Amino acid sequence: EAGVTQFPSHSVIEKGQTVTLRCDPISGHDNLYWYRRVMGKEIKFLLHFVKESKQDESGMPNNRFLAERTGGTYSTLKVQPAELEDSGVYFCASSLRRSSYNEQFFGPGTRLTVL
Amino acid sequence: RKEVEQDPGPFNVPEGATVAFNCTYSNSASQSFFWYRQDCRKEPKLLMSVYSSGNEDGRFTAQLNRASQYISLLIRDSKLSDSATYLCVVNRGDGGSQGNLIFGKGTKLSVKP
Numbered sequence: 001e002a003g004v005t006q007f008p009s010h011s012v013i014e015k016g017q018t019v020t021l022r023c024d025p026i027s028g029h030d031n032l033y034w035y036r037r038v039m040g041k042e043i044k045f046l047l048h049f050v051k052e053s054k055q056d057e058s059g060m061p062n063n064r065f066l067a068e069r070t071g072g073t074y075s076t077l078k079v080q081p082a083e084l085e086d087s088g089v090y091f092c093a094s095s096l097r098r099s100s101y102n103e104q105f106f107g108p109g110t111r112l113t114v115l
Numbered sequence: 116r117k118e119v120e121q122d123p124g125p126f127n128v129p130e131g132a133t134v135a136f137n138c139t140y141s142n143s144a145s146q147s148f149f150w151y152r153q154d155c156r157k158e159p160k161l162l163m164s165v166y167s168s169g170n171e172d173g174r175f176t177a178q179l180n181r182a183s184q185y186i187s188l189l190i191r192d193s194k195l196s197d198s199a200t201y202l203c204v205v206n207r208g209d210g211g212s213q214g215n216l217i218f219g220k221g222t223k224l225s226v227k228p
Contacts, residue, residue, distance in 0.1 A: 031214060042119070043159065043202070043218040056215055091158060095214065101147045104216065106158035 002026070004107035006092050012113045018080040021110045025074070025094030031055075032075050033095075033104060034067060038088040049075060082114045116141055119219035121203050127225045132193045136222045138186045138203030145205040145217075148179055150188045153200045153221065162188075162201070193226045200224070 005024045013019050025032045034046040046065070047057040051072035060067070064083070069075040079086055089111050093104040121138045128134050140148075148165040163170065165177040165186055176189040186203055200221040207215040 033214060033216075035216075035218075042117075042220040045207075045215045045217070048214045058215070101164055102214075103161050103164075104214070106160065108158050 004092055004094050004105050006090075006107040006110050008110060009108065010111045010113075012115065013082055014115050015084055016081045018078065019082055019112060021077045021079075021090050021092075021112070023075045023077070023092030023107060025092070026096075026105055029094035029096050029105075030072070031095040031097070031102075031104075032069060033093040034075070034077055035091040035093065035106075036088050037091070037109075038085070043091065046077075079112075082112075084114050087112055087114045117219075118142060118217045119203050119205055121201075121219040121222050123220055123222060125223040125225050127227060128193055129227055130193060130195060132226075133189065133191050134193060134224060135190075136188045136201055136203070136224075138188075138219055140184050140186070140203075140205045140217070142205065142208060142217070143184065144208035146208045147206045148186050149204040149216075150175075150177060150186075151202040151204050151218075153202055155200075159202055159204075159218075190224075193224075195226050195228065198224055198226045 007022045032049040037043045045059040048055045049069045066078045089109040091109045092107045095102045095104045119140045150162040151159040152162045153159045165179045169178045174191045178187045200223045202221045203219040
């Protein structure tokens with residue numbers, strides 16, 4: 001079974017540009033999560049989709065970040081315009097159910113560098 | 116105060132040693148608790164869930180003390196392959212935020228021959 005995949009693996013952009021990250025969850029997983037790790041900090045939650053609906057977006061830092069999951073399959077996270085502090089590793093995770101002990105499987109991450 | 120606190124280490128131990136990691140969390144509403152393992156420049160992977168009664172998986176034992184809001188992980192007979200960063204993780208616990216995981220910064224373990 002294929003795991004969670006993310007694209008691109010690395011992205012280097014200049015401040016003010018736009019970047020779109022993509023996540024393909026494990027097939028059949030309704031729950032999809034985005035997390036971010038900024039250098040030197042812990043991994044932080046951004047948001048949670050259940051199918052195509054946003055269940056919890058309390059971790060989104062500001063309105064420069066837009067996440068979508070049209071059709072309830074893959075998800076995109078767009079940063080527009082990117083700022084220096086957006087640099088970090090963006091992880092996507094998926095889980096089969098929403099129950100509290102349901103394992104979240106993480107993708108390999110997208111390493112974003114904003115210059 | 117950080118929501119999940121861990122000793123960052125590094126813990127440098129010889130093969131065969133027993134090592135213990137501790138973690139405290141601040142959100143009393145948290146309902147589920149985990150240890151994840153993260154290798155250098157890789158994604159976190161679930162090592163084990165932590166239940167109130169404590170649980171064991173081979174060389175790994177996890178304990179939870181809800182009253183003290185404290186979680187521990189014990190690794191016995193350390194192997195070279197155990198070298199990694201161990202992340203203490205709890206869920207936010209309130210209503211629709213069950214999937215919202217809160218991570219500690221991690222404890223780095225290095226097992227030497």
